[in-house]
Amino acid sequence: MKKIQHWLLLLCLLPLAAAAQQRDTLPPTPAEEDFSEYENLGFADEAAKRYCSPKILDLSPTRFVSLGWDWQQPYQAEFSPLGAFAGDDSPAPAETADFQATQGLRLSANIPVISRNSFVWQMGANFWNINYNGKIQTENQNAAGLTNRLFTRGLRTAGINTTIFKPLGEKQFLLLQGAADLSGDYTFSEFQSLRYLRYSGALIWGKRPHDRLQWGVGFARTYRVGELNYLPVVLYNWTAPNRKWGTEILFPARAHVRRTFNARSLLLAGYELEGQSYRISNLSDAEQSLEIRRGELRGRLEYQRQLGGFIWMALQVGYRYNYSFNADYLPNDGQEFFRGFFGDQRYAMLNTLTNGLYVNISVNLVSP
Amino acid sequence: MKKHTLLTLLALFFATFLTAQSESDKLVGIWEPSNGKARVKIEKIADKYYGKIVWLREPIDPVTNVPKVDKNNPDESMRTVPLKGYRMLKDFVFKGSGEWADGTIYDPENGSTYSCVIKLKDDNTLDIRGYVGVKALGRTDVWKRLEAKK
Amino acid sequence: MKHFFQPAALFFLIFAAVSCGKVSTLEFKPAPITLTAEGPLFEGSNTAQGVLTNAELEALLAQGGYRGAAIKSARLVSALLLTETDTLTLDNLSEITLQLAAPEVDMQKVAVLNPVPVGKNSAALQVAAEQEKIAKLLQQPALTLVADVNLKQDTEANLTVKCQLVFEINVKD
Numbered sequence: 001m002k003k004i005q006h007w008l009l010l011l012c013l014l015p016l017a018a019a020a021q022q023r024d025t026l027p028p029t030p031a032e033e034d035f036s037e038y039e040n041l042g043f044a045d046e047a048a049k050r051y052c053s054p055k056i057l058d059l060s061p062t063r064f065v066s067l068g069w070d071w072q073q074p075y076q077a078e079f080s081p082l083g084a085f086a087g088d089d090s091p092a093p094a095e096t097a098d099f100q101a102t103q104g105l106r107l108s109a110n111i112p113v114i115s116r117n118s119f120v121w122q123m124g125a126n127f128w129n130i131n132y133n134g135k136i137q138t139e140n141q142n143a144a145g146l147t148n149r150l151f152t153r154g155l156r157t158a159g160i161n162t163t164i165f166k167p168l169g170e171k172q173f174l175l176l177q178g179a180a181d182l183s184g185d186y187t188f189s190e191f192q193s194l195r196y197l198r199y200s201g202a203l204i205w206g207k208r209p210h211d212r213l214q215w216g217v218g219f220a221r222t223y224r225v226g227e228l229n230y231l232p233v234v235l236y237n238w239t240a241p242n243r244k245w246g247t248e249i250l251f252p253a254r255a256h257v258r259r260t261f262n263a264r265s266l267l268l269a270g271y272e273l274e275g276q277s278y279r280i281s282n283l284s285d286a287e288q289s290l291e292i293r294r295g296e297l298r299g300r301l302e303y304q305r306q307l308g309g310f311i312w313m314a315l316q317v318g319y320r321y322n323y324s325f326n327a328d329y330l331p332n333d334g335q336e337f338f339r340g341f342f343g344d345q346r347y348a349m350l351n352t353l354t355n356g357l358y359v360n361i362s363v364n365l366v367s368p
Numbered sequence: 369m370k371k372h373t374l375l376t377l378l379a380l381f382f383a384t385f386l387t388a389q390s391e392s393d394k395l396v397g398i399w400e401p402s403n404g405k406a407r408v409k410i411e412k413i414a415d416k417y418y419g420k421i422v423w424l425r426e427p428i429d430p431v432t433n434v435p436k437v438d439k440n441n442p443d444e445s446m447r448t449v450p451l452k453g454y455r456m457l458k459d460f461v462f463k464g465s466g467e468w469a470d471g472t473i474y475d476p477e478n479g480s481t482y483s484c485v486i487k488l489k490d491d492n493t494l495d496i497r498g499y500v501g502v503k504a505l506g507r508t509d510v511w512k513r514l515e516a517k518k
Numbered sequence: 519m520k521h522f523f524q525p526a527a528l529f530f531l532i533f534a535a536v537s538c539g540k541v542s543t544l545e546f547k548p549a550p551i552t553l554t555a556e557g558p559l560f561e562g563s564n565t566a567q568g569v570l571t572n573a574e575l576e577a578l579l580a581q582g583g584y585r586g587a588a589i590k591s592a593r594l595v596s597a598l599l600l601t602e603t604d605t606l607t608l609d610n611l612s613e614i615t616l617q618l619a620a621p622e623v624d625m626q627k628v629a630v631l632n633p634v635p636v637g638k639n640s641a642a643l644q645v646a647a648e649q650e651k652i653a654k655l656l657q658q659p660a661l662t663l664v665a666d667v668n669l670k671q672d673t674e675a676n677l678t679v680k681c682q683l684v685f686e687i688n689v690k691d
Contacts, residue, residue, distance in 0.1 A: 043492070044491075044514060050403075058477075111505070170404075263479045365505070367505070413619055414620065437632065446630060446647075452563055455627070
């Protein structure tokens with residue numbers, strides 16, 4: 001019994017000896033270190049690598065959660081009858097209306113799924129609602145009743161998106177974005193089939209030569225001009241050496257010049273293209289889906305300010321230029337087609353909206 | 369017999385205690401964040417772990433031409449604190465299983481302090497996760513241990 | 519109605535008086551605390567530490583008839599850096615940041631001096647405008663003063679400086 005106890009004692013004392021050894025090899029206390037040697041250090045793990053960051057200095061904060069309200073100044077609309085029109089046709093309007101109030105809630109969330117030096121993957125979801133209110137001015141027997149439909153149902157879009165940032169070493173990266181959006185006049189009790197999802201995405205290769213510059217080139221499939229298009233994209237995020245100015249550009253989707261006042265407030269000036277393809281259910285049938293190809297160019301000033309902690313507010317004031325409110329029939333119950341800038345497929349409706357001011361205000365939970 | 373039992377129990381106690389101590393002190397050392405812009409020395413003070421910046425890749429502010437200071441600190445009176453020597457990691461407590469929590473990380477670039485948790489992936493790699501409120505709303509940065517070049 | 523509101527108002531006033539209590543302000547000036555970093559020390563970032571126990575504070579509170587638990591709030595109002603003797607200067611120090619730490623309380627940055635003046639044997643630090651948890655720190659059995667000091671040159675000697683702190687403490691009667 002005594003021998004067992006002696007061996008047990010020895011086993012228990014071994015960690016004591018090991019710890020004593022380890023203490024000798026722990027990093028030395030401050031007094032024994034030569035701080036000028038911090039220049040001449042290398043990775044303890046020889047396989048370790050450095051990776052470029054997805055951000056540069058002073059970019060406007062990334063938003064985890066955003067809750068906003070969008071409002072447009074009153075404007076006039078003219079909608080053609082249903083038909084088959086060439087892009088340069090000028091059909092007489094079948095209905096005209098004054099749109100007094102165009103406004104709605106905008107919600108979005110972006111959550112990091114994987115967030116590491118060598119790989120960043122983010123998933124997001126968004127919901128935008130547009131309520132229309134106003135007065136029909138004229139309506140003839142050929143009118144499709146689009147105005148009334150917009151006044152009674154409004155339009156909404158719900159989508160999910162994903163972004164992957166993959167550094168290729170210290171200076172180069174790949175950025176991949178994808179989204180699926182469901183847009184139309186549906187309500188939650190009369191939901192829209194997922195067959196009408198519209199897909200968009202972009203792939204960018206880029207370089208980050210230093211902490212104040214990030215640029216890239218790539219290709220996108222987009223609905224930002226209202227209908228499906230394939231476009232080259234240019235990324236150019238830059239911050240001036242004095243840290244007061246910068247650019248945040250993802251052309252052609254958006255481009256801004258940034259003025260940074262301090263770590264808690266900034267001003268952006270520029271534009272953004274918005275667009276979706278909205279299905280109008282009462283003008284669609286089993287054969288074809290009628291979809292409004294809504295595209296807007298929004299020039300604006302945007303002031304962003306920290307309210308407290310990680311809560312920021314953003315106020316946009318700008319001018320909405322209507323790029324497109326035309327409608328297409330998508331055959332085979334919603335099969336997408338590509339017109340691009342040179343296609344000659346006919347439009348189901350040719351519609352115009354006058355332009356006007358808009359205001360957007362949001363409260364945002366921002367990311368580290 | 370009684371003396372041997374007591375001695376054995378004492379030895380068991382110290383062995384456990386010392387093993388836990390050496391595990392918790394694995395955080396101590398010089399580490400480099402992924403962006404390579406700084407080097408941080410993590411040390412133990414009064415039973416908690418703190419990290420201070422000991423080296424900056426660009427120590428001079430290009431606008432003012434003097435060593436960088438904490439110019440984005442929300443407290444204006446603390447904006448002259450030099451970044452070299454800045455305690456950006458504070459109050460970490462060892463929780464076992466290679467994790468240190470209950471601490472904060474400060475980002476001098478924007479003057480924000482985040483809740484933070486540190487995990488030792490291996491002896492030379494840390495996962496430092498700064499987050500806002502809940503861990504899901506955060507970002508992990510991988511820090512690598514540094515040593516004198518061979 | 520009158521019979522309800524009058525007693526209710528009186529009750530509220532008594533409750534407010536009892537719960538708020540009278541608050542007295544004391545100045546707490548402990549003996550200068552020695553901050554030490556063992557040499558050899560090198561140019562750049564170094565750390566000197568010192569300890570302040572709560573013995574002096576307890577003596578002050580006992581003198582006034584207060585107990586430690588009666589501290590409502592506290593604030594550091596000044597921090598003076600001093601050399602060990604008048605003939606020494608602070609010349610080798612370029613900047614100093616002072617923090618207070620204790621096991622049960624988050625570390626607080628309380629003062630900074632950047633740059634440290636040349637040719638002087640004492641210098642007043644800039645005290646933080648925003649201070650938190652100072653009362654809680656002072657009520658710990660001991661708190662550690664952590665001075666992050668940037669040195670201009672290597673030195674073989676220990677770094678020893680003293681720090682004279684002055685706190686303003688609000689105590690509930």
